[in-house]
Amino acid sequence: MTPMIEVADLWKVFGPRPERVVGSPLADLSRAELRERTGCVIAVRGVSFDVRPGEVFVVMGLSGSGKSTLVRCLTRLIEPTSGEIGIGGEPVRAMNPSRLRELRRRRVAMVFQHFGLLPHRSVLDNVAYGLEIQGRSRAERHRRAGETLALVGLEGHENQYPDQLSGGMQQRVGLARALATDPEVLLFDEPFSALDPLIRRDMQAEVRRLHGEVGKTLVFITHDLSEALSLGDRIAVLRDGALVQVGTPEELVGAPADSYVADFVRDVPRSDVLTLRWIMREPAPGERCEDEPLSQHTVIRDAVHRVLRAERPIPVVDGVRRVGVIDADRLLPALIGHHRQVPA
């Protein structure tokens, strides 16, 4: 399967004559030293990754790690300094302005942290904006915008204005606006960080539901680890503009690439994320086991009941092949590890 988004060796350097920094010894200087010597700041540092069609790809990092710059480089809202970007097999950096506008209008839509709604337009006209600038007729764009509003659960609010809505509802409008043009890719730039925790959880559920229904490719920027773990098929961890690790939530928690990532995931309840694969052991020679096996992809928490009730170790299988066994002695440390921690 060809990737939906391909990013290869992408750099973004802010400052005067940024191109001299890329790939030169200057890039290895510390932040302060680089700034001192050239006045430049590296926001994105040689990043490469692929996003598969239909995947939810999360980019996670602390503030200032370059994640917002990175996502803006994808559609050249910020012009990258060097590197290649492909969307749907087409090179984005080679596009002329009108081709680029076409890409933004029809294929890639974005949801923003601060919503970016137009205060002088009604909810319906905000959602229809993308269709309006494509030159669609009024009736068509209103019909389409109405459908999209229904999809995000905002029927009946069409004629209100953004300042009459709560933050969560405003972001639903932002979401509807992005969906209205039926793009292949949705980019989310910390869409829920400005919302209350409860509303945030609702909205995350909403995104999961929409992803199930419409099956778009999602690139999701966040600084919130639990959000990343709950949404992401794969997560990329960004630090000082460079990718530290790309992997599934399980890989991140089970096998952090370095101490930075390890530190990041330390407070994660491991039993919620890791599967039996990470804690099973080799069976001792001649050891007797239960008959009914467990899949190695079972999340630890889901196996607790059976493992604790079983009198003998339970075999763990990959399909039909037995890969190991699990017993209470292996399970309990993972659970206790969880309880020892401050909840994330």
Place this chain on the structure above:
Amino acid sequence: MTATVPPPALRSGRVTPTAGEVAAVGRRRRPWRRLWAVVLGVVTVAAYVVFRTEGATEDGDAAAFRFFDGVRDWVDANRDSSPVFLYGINYVRLGVRLLVDAVQAALSGLGFAGLVAAITGLGVVLAGWRTGLLALGGFLAFAVLGLWEQSVDTLVLTVSAVLLSVAIGVPLGVLAARVRWVGAALRPVLDVMQILPTFAYLAPMTLLFLIGEPAAVIATMIYAVPATIRITALGIGEVSPSAVEAATALGSTRWQLLRKVRLPMARPTIVLAVNQTIMLALSMVVITALIDAPGLGQNIVSALQRVNVGAAFDAGLAIVILAVVLDRITTNAARRVRRSLSIRGGIGVGIAVVAAAFIPLGSADLPAYSFAAPVNDAVGWIELHWYDVTEGLKNGISAGVLDPLETVLVTSPWWLFVAAVAAFGTLISGWRAAAVAAPAAAGLAGLGLWQHSMQTLATVLVAIVLTMLIGVATGVVCARHDRLATALRPVLDAAQTMPSFVYLLPAVALFGASRFTAIVAAVIFAVPPVVRLVERGLRDVPPAVVEAARSAGSTPRQLLWKVQLPMARGGLLLAANQGIVMVLAMVVVGGLVGAGALGYDVVAGFSQRELFGQGLAAGLAIVLLGIVLDRLTQGFHDSKGPRR
């Protein structure tokens, strides 16, 4: 440090430059400044004592006058032959004339009832029922006062000038906000345009465009358009970048971004720009009566020249009513334009206006009333009973303060004045400001109007001291008593919507025609913005600081002198800068009512051909004086004030 523009400054049409605020922190606290000030003061006084002159009197035949007369003669001789006039200026004049005629035809075509219905409908649709009723009452009042024709003439000139200002100012404002070099190039030009006193525009306008409506409209446009440009640019610049980014991410073109995002989001501010443009235009249109523009201004000028306060009162009242109606409609519209206006309402009002235009009701059909007689009675009573008080005040200040100051300034050698401006300018506002102010001061000497310039300067200085005393005291009281502040706010609002000419009336009523009258008018004119800026400066002092001072046991007096006033210093000094520019403008206008000096020279230049050169030179002298005063005090709000 946020770069917001203080609303009072916005209301007076002078948007203060904020770039200098950044320099604020760096330039504070220089212990040697005080020492230098003392040394410079002593040196200046010593130099004056040693070198003082007899004080040259004007000979009416300075080189500058002859030069300007020569320019005038050349223009007169070439008006119909030089390509500059044939293909440039004469066409501008013709175009503006066509615009005025079109507006005139539109407004007069509606007839009395039609125009009243139109303005009422406009008020209702744009600003709601109450404003509509206000507009109705106001326009009927013009007819009752017997000033319908003049009011319509004033309205025609104002509308023409505003249309021109908006047509030029809004696109320029958008460009200034979006294209960096345009903004950078416009800023100094607008700075200078906004400190020019109104009088200074008029003479060059008559030279290029002759007298009459076109010259009046163009002068008014030049006076009003800086506010249009500034406030539009401000509105476009303030559009939320996240909305622009979101629209960009959806694939908007630059043109779509401007038309669908930036302009609609800046619309409330642009309507505010139109409001300010209207207010400034109205106040200037009245003054253009001096270059033979028709309208209410004519009534005031002729009445003032006869010192007939009663006759001027009716016209002044009509101007105030016009100002209030136009201001209410546009400010309320600015509040409501957020959403698109109802189309059905607009159509309904349109039908009503057309219907009303056929009502055979003339302005003469209403009962007539004039305030002339009662006002003149009241003025007579004041002259009779308060004579001792007003005369005492007038003579006391004239003889005790004004005359000595004037003598000192006039008998100073011009080079000492220039040197003092340069030295104190550097000390107060930095060498850049001084580098502008000192040549301007030297220019004053070169124009051959030394005596008149110094007389005007003396009057301005006395007026600004009085303005600051009254303004700061009132501002302090307002800042400490919420109820008083609330009560005073509408008065200040009203005061700032009134055209400057109107302020001459109460001054003339109390003090007749004299130099002191100009001072009083200037003080009344300049106090409201000073009060506002002072009150705002005091109220902007962070409550946490006030609370801390209070909990340390400060008395209210200590709180004021040791905490609030020092922290509000930025506001106070900005008030002084704004006040001094306004005072100069009014003192010059005071030339109409006996203040003499430069203002009188300008007026005489309009009416007497042989004095044209002197009048133009006086206009230039006013400009130079304005630049000197503004640059000298400009450093106030750049260099000091609280860290915000």
